[in-house]
Amino acid sequence: MLRIAVVGGGVIGMSIAAKLANEHRVTVLDPEPGCGSSHVAGGMLAPVTEAWPGEEELLELGTASLAAWPEFAAGLTDPGLRTEGTLAVGVDSADRGDLRRLGEYLVSLGREAEELSGREVRRLEPSLGPAVRLGLSVPGDLAVDNRMLLRALRRACAEHEVEFADHRVTEVVDGQVVHETGTFDCDIAIIAAGAHSGALHPRLAKLVRPVKGEILRLRARKGAVRPPLRTVRAQVEGRHSYLVPRDDGGLVVGATQYETGFDPEVTVGGVRDLLRDAERVLPGLAEYALLETQAGFRPGSPDNLPIIGALSPQVLVATGHGRNGILLAPITVGGIADLVAGRPVDGPLSAAGPSRFAEGER
Numbered sequence: 001m002l003r004i005a006v007v008g009g010g011v012i013g014m015s016i017a018a019k020l021a022n023e024h025r026v027t028v029l030d031p032e033p034g035c036g037s038s039h040v041a042g043g044m045l046a047p048v049t050e051a052w053p054g055e056e057e058l059l060e061l062g063t064a065s066l067a068a069w070p071e072f073a074a075g076l077t078d079p080g081l082r083t084e085g086t087l088a089v090g091v092d093s094a095d096r097g098d099l100r101r102l103g104e105y106l107v108s109l110g111r112e113a114e115e116l117s118g119r120e121v122r123r124l125e126p127s128l129g130p131a132v133r134l135g136l137s138v139p140g141d142l143a144v145d146n147r148m149l150l151r152a153l154r155r156a157c158a159e160h161e162v163e164f165a166d167h168r169v170t171e172v173v174d175g176q177v178v179h180e181t182g183t184f185d186c187d188i189a190i191i192a193a194g195a196h197s198g199a200l201h202p203r204l205a206k207l208v209r210p211v212k213g214e215i216l217r218l219r220a221r222k223g224a225v226r227p228p229l230r231t232v233r234a235q236v237e238g239r240h241s242y243l244v245p246r247d248d249g250g251l252v253v254g255a256t257q258y259e260t261g262f263d264p265e266v267t268v269g270g271v272r273d274l275l276r277d278a279e280r281v282l283p284g285l286a287e288y289a290l291l292e293t294q295a296g297f298r299p300g301s302p303d304n305l306p307i308i309g310a311l312s313p314q315v316l317v318a319t320g321h322g323r324n325g326i327l328l329a330p331i332t333v334g335g336i337a338d339l340v341a342g343r344p345v346d347g348p349l350s351a352a353g354p355s356r357f358a359e360g361e362r
Contacts, residue, residue, distance in 0.1 A: 001025055002340070005177045005186040007169045007200065008193035009033025011041075011146070012318050014153040014162075015072075015329045016190060016336050021160035024340070028157070029167045029177060029184065030193075034150040037194050038325065040215055040296030042244045042254045043080075043149070045069055045327045046141035048111050049088045049233050051102070058305055059109070061348040062324055065331035069142065072330040076152040080145030082245070086231040088136040089121060089128065091280060095235040096134040103136050113138050125228040129283040132234075143231045143244050146326060169193070172200045174314040188340060190316045195262075195297040197319035203311050207357055208320050210262050210297035213255040214270040217292040218285070220249035225284030227251040236277040243278055251288065253278045255323075266293040298322050302357070308335050309345065309353040316340070317354060 002024045006017045009030030017026045044050075047062025073081040090099040106113040114137045121135035122128055157164075167179035172191055177184040191197050191204070198208035220226055227250070232243040244252040256270040271293055279285045301307055301320035306328060308318050316339055318332050335349045345353065 002187040003185070004340070005029055005184055005189045007172060007177060007189060007191050008036075008197070009164070010036045010038035010192070010194055011149060011153065011326050011329050012038075012194070012321065012332055013190075013192035014150070014157055015333045016192060016318060017162045018153060018156040018160050019333045019337055020340060021157070021162045027163040027165055027184070027186075029165045029169050029179065031166045031168045033164060034154060037296040037298060038146060038150055040213070040294045041146040041326055042215060042242055042252045043144045043146040043326055044086070044141070044231055044233075044242060044244060045143055046086050046138070046231065046233065047324070047327060048106060048113065048138050048141050049086050049102075049136070050324070051106060051109075051111070053105055055304060056109075057348070057351045058324070061305070061331065061352065062327055064348045065328045066140070066142065068330035068334070072333075073144070075156070076149070077155055078148060079152040080148030082143045082145070082231075084230045085137065085139035086141035086143070086233060087121060087125060087228070088138060088233045089132045089235070089281060090134045091131050091234070091236045094238060098235055099134050099136060112140055125230060125232070127225045127228055127282055127284055128232070129281060131280045141231070144326060145246055149326065169200060172315055174312050186314075188314055188316060190318060190336060191311075192318045194319060194325070195299040197299060197317065201311055201315065201317070203354065204307070204317065204319070207301060207307060207354075209259075209300045211300040211322065212258040212260050212263055212295055213298055213323075214266050214274065214293065214295045215252055215254035216271065216274055216290065217294075218251045218253060218288040219291055220251070221287055221289050224287035225282075228282070232281060234277065234281045236280050239273070239277055241274065241277040241281065243282060262297060264295055266295050299325070306332065306352045307354050308332055308349060309355065310339060311354060
């Protein structure tokens, strides 16, 4: 039995901890588990509608992880998985052109994506407005309630006797995790601290950066039109927006994207832009209650692929997931479990190894 330290208590960190605790003694080190970017996320499991030419490795990785999601969810108590599928929609002529190109690209790769007229889109989702002129139905792209998932993972960790330590980690070296009040000795340390991972190991210093994103949480008030059943990914005059339904009339609207470091404040302009674009797609949104505005930090990498592998014999890393952390949780857990067991990582995950970067590469 190994002594394993998992640095980071988000979806990735707790998923890894719960898995490894079947065979090892595991401690999660995080001053506020469940309160980072995983808490702010929209929860889309959407590798197909996120796809873009030139990111075929990311699409393959996301598709493989999505296929593992039903089994991953089945091992948790009420993780909030939604299986209604995703609609990608466009508004103006340029948006519709981009959507058609995406559809053609997906079909060329053998992915399921059906083009729909605006009228056909509204038959599926009557709450969507007349500004929506074209859609792609992608039934295989799913969603999950991120906060239900975090609660389910915390329960799974408790069931497997994972320990939690509220230490703020400053450095990870072979055999030791350094924190503000001392050190924590371990056989293996796993860095899964999201956007903060870059400060914990010299090989990650120039590879992981924070990408700020703002989201809104809304709820349909009495008498307001109900949210769509499916996740809606919209392009509105070139700007990207998503609307992800929650139970009991809830709706998550996102997301802005800024390269501004660790700036935690939600801006007036960000809220304005999110509401403006979302209302073009779902006109009844104006009658909703605005419950929450939040900013989070996606862990970006230089090539948009995650960084999953060994940094040294006793230090593993699982970070750099960008906007796809929740989607990639199952395949990340599998890869880390293989490395801990001494097995090689293969398949789509082999593209995510840290060795692809030269020492110090930006």
